[in-house]
Amino acid sequence: MNPEAVNSLLSATPFVPFRLTLTTGETMDVRDPSPVFISNLSIHMFGIKRQGEHLADWFRLISLRHVVKIEALEPQAA
Numbered sequence: 338m339n340p341e342a343v344n345s346l347l348s349a350t351p352f353v354p355f356r357l358t359l360t361t362g363e364t365m366d367v368r369d370p371s372p373v374f375i376s377n378l379s380i381h382m383f384g385i386k387r388q389g390e391h392l393a394d395w396f397r398l399i400s401l402r403h404v405v406k407i408e409a410l411e412p413q414a415a
Contacts, residue, residue, distance in 0.1 A: 338404035340375045346407065347373055357399065358406040365397065366410060380404070 346355055347370040354368040357380070365382065367373055372383040372393075378401055384394040 338401045338407070340377055340401060343380060343401070343404075343407070344375050347375070354410040356408050356410055357404050358408070359399065360403045360405055365399065368410070378402075 346353070347367075352370055354366065357365045357367065359365070367382070372385050374381040380397075380399040380401060382397040382399065384396070386392055386394045
């Protein structure tokens, strides 16, 4: 996977939630683009406890090499 492809999904208007499937079979859902950052080789994901805080609940560093599939998710009900 290349960083431009993931960045275009994160920058889409309107944003469409998506699921990353990794080579291990693990999946990661991206429902909010704001705590996700892309570098040349990786995706950096943060789990934020409360809006407006800078405290991460969890952190994931995912190699773009290990992303084998990206699929759109249905938006969460309000």
